[in-house]
Amino acid sequence: MxxxxxxxxxxxxxxxxxxxxxxxxxxxxxxxxxxxxxxxxxxxxLTSIGALDTLGVGERGAYLGNAIERARISSAGGGSFEVPGGGAVEVxxxxxxxxxxxxxxxxxxxxxxxxxxxxxxxxxxxxxxxxxxxxxxxxxxxxxxxxxxxxxxSGIVASAQAEVMAPWIERGVVEVMLDAKRYPGFFAWVIPSGGGRGKVGVAGCGIDAPAALRELLGGRGGHSELRRVSAPIWVGGHxxxxxxxxxxxxxxxxxxxxxxxxxxxxxxxxxxxxxxxxxxxxxxxxxxxxxxxxxxxxxxxxxAEFRSQLAARALLGGMGNASLDALVAAVTPEVAAAAASGAGFDFHAGAIARALGARGAAGLLRRMPPGDVARLMAAAIGKV
Ligand SMILES: Cc1cc2nc3c(=O)[nH]c(=O)nc-3n(C[C@H](O)[C@H](O)[C@H](O)COP(=O)(O)OP(=O)(O)OC[C@H]3O[C@@H](n4cnc5c(N)ncnc54)[C@H](O)[C@@H]3O)c2cc1C
Structure with missing residues (x-):
């Protein structure tokens, strides 16, 4: 050849x-x-219409699934906030x-x-x-x-994902579940595919991802599976x-x-x-x-976006569950709307910075354990 x-x-x-x-x-x-x-x-x-426009790949009908209307971000303590879909779609x-x-x-x-x-x-x-x-x-x-x-x-996190049909998958709603104990350095997710189907996954540094996925699915209740896969995810920057x-x-x-x-x-x-x-x-x-x-x-x-995302990762990765609970509680609907304005699905570091910024930060810092505040400050001045 x-x-x-x-x-x-x-x-x-x-x-x-x-x-x-x-x-x-x-x-x-x-x-x-x-x-x-x-x-x-x-x-x-999970991607966006803007990304598909940029990549310009063939016939969309061959792969385009549902529009994502909003994302719900929750923490282990049960709090949550929602942000608009920002042009996201499932393919x-x-x-x-x-x-x-x-x-x-x-x-x-x-x-x-x-x-x-x-x-x-x-x-x-x-x-x-x-x-x-x-x-x-x-x-x-x-x-x-x-x-x-x-x-x-060092930038690899272990992940596992299942394609399931389940009554608890909400059409058009992506779920992101933060839990520093179960999914350290990452999160769990539900991505709806339509017709009651979706992709449910977990990832985290050093976790037994298949076991964490079993636990998540077991806790969610009834579901029927099509397939499960395990694969590494890279989050270490280019x-x-x-x-x-x-x-x-x-x-x-x-x-x-x-x-x-x-x-x-x-x-x-x-x-x-x-x-x-x-x-x-x-x-x-x-x-x-x-x-x-x-x-x-x-x-x-x-x-520039990747540098900002790495900084956001350093900030969020240093937080324990108490701080993540405080962060989620600090993101009121007004803060979420202000953070999301002008941000898209693909370039979202600015939205994270705004959510962590002035309008949410005061309440957040009051509720965070001192150790996490120190780590946050160290990350903010580039010492992590
Ligand atoms: C669980 C999970 C969920 C994800 N969800 C999303 C998501 O929702 N949205 C998103 O944008 N990204 C997501 N990603 C990331 C996304 O899948 C990857 O960033 C993307 O697929 C990278 O594309 P790639 O072509 O670089 O590599 P890959 O898609 O990994 O493809 C590499 C290819 O190389 C082949 N290969 C490997 N070794 C050899 C060899 N020696 N010789 C020849 N061929 C070889 C493999 O078989 C494979 O086909 C997810 C990743 C994981 C693991």
């Missing part, structure tokens, strides 16, 4: 990268280690990836399944199906596993290195998922698109410096 570019990983980042490279007339082959594109479908599929990740694959194929990309990539040296990509020679570049879009294999594990020689990292492999929620459809998908543009420019010019434009382009779109 010969190809100008090999893309390892046939998910949203790899497929959109291949679509971009193929549309510019270059020979590109996607090698997907799994037996099928779009499987395992570990993703909650079938399997459907989205398959549409991205169709577009890449129509543009001329080849896709092979059940072929694992091991790496590239001297223009030869090593795969489970034998070597691929004459490659100008390898795009590593193999997800969180790539970060882990490069020693980056990697320092997007390009290493002729290997280009895209998507979760470059740490491009949101630090607050681990959401990666938009930021990883755009990582793939931008990596594809840079690889194409490199093929056309023969100048490896063309690859360096990729990181700058991605940072121009996501860098």
């Amino acid at each position: 010969r190809s100008d570019v090999i893309v390892a990983g046939g998910s949203i980042a790899g497929l959109l990268c291949a679509r971009e490279v193929a549309r510019r007339g270059h020979a590109v082959t996607v090698l997907e280690g799994g037996h099928e594109v779009g499987t395992p479908d570990h993703c909650g599929g 079938s990740r399997r459907g989205l990836d398959r549409e991205a694959a169709r577009e890449a194929q129509e543009a001329g990309a080849r896709i092979r399944t059940s072929v694992r990539v091991a790496g590239m040296r001297d223009g030869v990509v090593r795969t489970s199906a034998g070597p691929v020679e004459g490659c100008a570049a390898l795009v590593d879009a193999t997800g969180v596993a790539s970060l882990a294999s490069r020693g980056m594990r 990697a320092d290195t997007f390009v290493d020689g002729r290997t280009v990292y895209a998507g979760d492999a470059a740490g491009q998922a949101k630090p607050t929620t681990g959401g990666g459809i938009l930021s990883c998908g755009m990582g793939g698109v931008m990596a594809g543009r840079a690889v194409s420019a490199f093929l056309e010019s023969g100048d490896a410096a063309a690859l360096d434009s990729y990181r700058g382009e991605w940072e121009a779109m996501f860098g």
Whole structure:
């Protein structure tokens, strides 16, 4: 097999990268280690109409689910507040990836399944199906596993998710459950898919995620399951290195998922698109410096938001349940409305800052244990 570019990983980042490279007339082959594109479908599929517009993937009817009207954020003590949906929608990740694959194929990309990539040296990509020679570049879009294999594990949280049908899933309402004991450093969620179905998940630092999911589902009562999956989520912010020689990292492999929620459809998908543009420019010019434009382009779109999200993560991650209860109680409907105004689903760090800011902070600080106040202050002045 010969190809100008090999893309390892046939998910949203790899497929959109291949679509971009193929549309510019270059020979590109996607090698997907799994037996099928779009499987395992570990993703909650929560994204936004704005994100889908930006990614521009195929026929929406093939993957678009319900509009999300609002999100309810609750803490372990039972308090909660609601924020508007901010343009959020639920999609079938399997459907989205398959549409991205169709577009890449129509543009001329080849896709092979059940072929694992091991790496590239001297223009030869090593795969489970034998070597691929004459490659100008390898795009590593193999997800969180790539970060882990490069020693980056500190930003990984364990997660488990089930697709269920249950009477307690509210149409159009996403639930986010904060509980520093059960889900340290993350949260549990319910994402409605319509027809009484939804995706129910948990994630946290160092937790037994399948056991935490069993406990959550057991506590919720009657439900019927379609599937369960466990997968790592990356919340550590983007990697320092997007390009290493002729290997280009895209998507979760470059740490491009949101630090607050681990959401990666938009930021990883755009990582793939931008990596594809840079690889194409490199093929056309023969100048490896063309690859360096990729990181700058991605940072121009996501860098400031990711820095703010990392700061918000440091603040919230330092809170115990008493503080999370106080935070949730401090977010009155007026504070929630003011925080959400002008914020969207994809770029939401400003909304978190406003909720933690002047209007809610006074009440919050009065109710927080002193240890958490100290951690909050340390985080606020950048000492975490
Ligand atoms: C439980 C859970 C829920 C999530 N919910 C949401 C959500 O609601 N909204 C959202 O925006 N994001 C969500 N995410 C994050 C989102 O799924 C990822 O950020 C996104 O899928 C990253 O895309 P990617 O293409 O970079 O990598 P991945 O989607 O992880 O794909 C990597 C691909 O590489 C393949 N692969 C791995 N190793 C090899 C190899 N050696 N050779 C060849 N192929 C290989 C894999 O089979 C896979 O197809 C969730 C993640 C998890 C775990």
